[in-house]
Amino acid sequence: MKMIRFSKYVVLVIILTSVFGCDDAEMKAIDNGLYIQEAAPSNKFDQQMETQLIDEGEVVKTLTIRLVRAIEQDITVTLDIDQQLLDDYNQRNDANYQVLPEEFRSFEKEVTITAGDVSAPVVNLTIKPYTAPNGEAYAIPIRITSVEGPIEMKGNANHMLYLLTSPNKQKAVILQNSNTTQIRFKNEIPVDQWTIEYWLRVDNHNKWDLNGYVGLSNKWLRQYIYHDGSAPILFNQILPRYWADGVAQIAPTLQFHMDNPGFDMDSEEFWWPDIWYHIAYTYDGTQITLYKDGTKNVSKADTREHAFSSMTLAGGSFSYGGYSMQVEFAQIRLWKKCLTPTAIQDGMSRQISGNTDGLIGYWKCDEGSGKVLKDSSPNGNDITLDGTPKWSELYNFAHPND
Missing domain, CATH: 2.60.40.1740 (hypothetical protein (bacova_03559))
Incomplete structure (x- = not known):
């Protein structure tokens, strides 16, 4: 009797295996x-x-x-x-x-x-x-x-x-106080959001000894390079300007300033001469954010209406103690949208199409000679610089500081 029951179980296992089983590879x-x-x-x-x-x-x-x-x-x-x-x-x-x-x-x-x-x-x-x-x-x-x-x-x-x-390789325009220029756009451009981005290098063209550049007692040295109140670029009331000292009073800071009502937002300190930085300011309708080399640096809440109708290069206090400040520019871009951090990082080291969606101003600053900076956006707001600018060597903006 037990043998019969055992046989039934064996048969059942065999049947289940044949129905639901699989070969070794499938298992x-x-x-x-x-x-x-x-x-x-x-x-x-x-x-x-x-x-x-x-x-x-x-x-x-x-x-x-x-x-x-x-x-x-x-x-x-x-x-x-x-x-x-x-x-x-x-x-x-x-x-x-x-x-x-x-x-x-x-x-x-x-x-x-x-x-x-x-x-x-x-x-x-x-x-x-x-x-x-x-x-x-x-x-x-x-x-x-x-x-x-x-x-x-x-x-x-x-x-x-x-x-x-594919890295952007270009010469850059070099500006001093003799090249201070303001352009009025052909038409005012109202925006709900915006982005301003550019490559900028502040030159130690007078060859100051940078030993002791950082510190509480060396503002005098920094001020000959990063003049207090100097604004390499500004749009209407939007004024990014340098100060030889930040809050800690040990190194230069880049301050974003607007009037009516007053607004100031200071970057971290430690901006060095003879170094290329990619600078991007964004506004999403509720706050302004600074990105330094594609990384968020600081942000501050603000809500106001914006319209772009003019741009100034080499503005503010561009000379100090008889010495002119000197800056180099490449790839100045003005957008009517708030770029994401990913979009900033994706585009910062290469050229982009002048017809890119949302682009309302694009000055590559790569002409290499002359005094006209062409606007490659559809708005065509070319800039004719005052004075005669200098032009740099060729830079590779995948690694411009090498």
């Missing part, structure tokens, strides 16, 4: 997964974006398609360009990247993970140097589009988005 696939290794560094499956500088030579990036663990079956994977991935990024970040044209990129689109292996042969993505004559921004969005085999994707690591930067 392992239940807790297995496929992913792009470079999209999941240190097994963190949420890092599917990388910024890549493309300068003078080819760049090769690797993509490794792999499994969590090997199975006894071939897995064939197809990779391709994914326009939707890029569209989603542009929408989230208020960006305007385009897919890099095919002649400047190449990669193997089909790879196989051989049975018993955990990864396929490495895919080499080769990116060739390209030009962006109209300030185009390029990217390469790659996604796993199909998988042949009993395996599923692991997390979100089925794609990689490469944001490409």
Whole structure:
């Protein structure tokens, strides 16, 4: 009797196994997964974006398609360009990247993970140097589009988005107090939000000894370079101006000032001469924020109406004790929207298109000679400088201080 019952249980197990069972490869696939290794560094499956500088030579990036663990079956994977991935990024970040044209990129689109292996042969993505004559921004969005085999994707690591930067290389305009210039725009431009951004370098052109530059007792030295109240650039009532001392009285500060009603917002101290800085001020309708080299520095609440109708270069107190202040400018941009930190970082080291959405003033300052700074935005507010400006050497704005 017991033998009969035991036999029934054996038969039942055999039946269940035949109905619901699977081979060894399928069993392992239940807790297995496929992913792009470079999209999941240190097994963190949420890092599917990388910024890549493309300068003078080819760049090769690797993509490794792999499994969590090997199975006894071939897995064939197809990779391709994914326009939707890029569209989603542009929408989230208020960006305007385009897919890099095919002649400047190449990669193997089909790879196989051989049975018993955990990864396929490495895919080499080769990116060739390209030009962006109209300030185009390029990217390469790659996604796993199909998988042949009993395996599923692991997390979100089925794609990689490469944001490409081709560095802006240009000469810069050099201004002293003899070049102080104001321009009135052709039309007043009312805005609800705005961004002002530019590259600026304050030169120690008189070759002061900077030993002891920082400190309570050395304002006199700093003031010969960063003159109190000097405003390299200002728009209407918007006046970013330098002071040789900040609150701590140990180094220069950049103060954002407006009148009616009065508003002052001081940056952190420690601005050094002969160093390029990217400076961006944004206004979102409720607060003004300063970004220094793409990183938030300080912000302060404010609500008021704004309209842009004029711009001044080399304004304020641009001389002290018989010495002129000297600054270099590149890539002055005026926007009628509040750029996100990502948008500022994406665009700061490259040229952009003059037709970019929201751009209402764009002075590249890259002419290299003469006294006219062309406005590349649709508004065409070219600037004819007073006096005869100097022009710098060629800078690479991916690393302008090298």
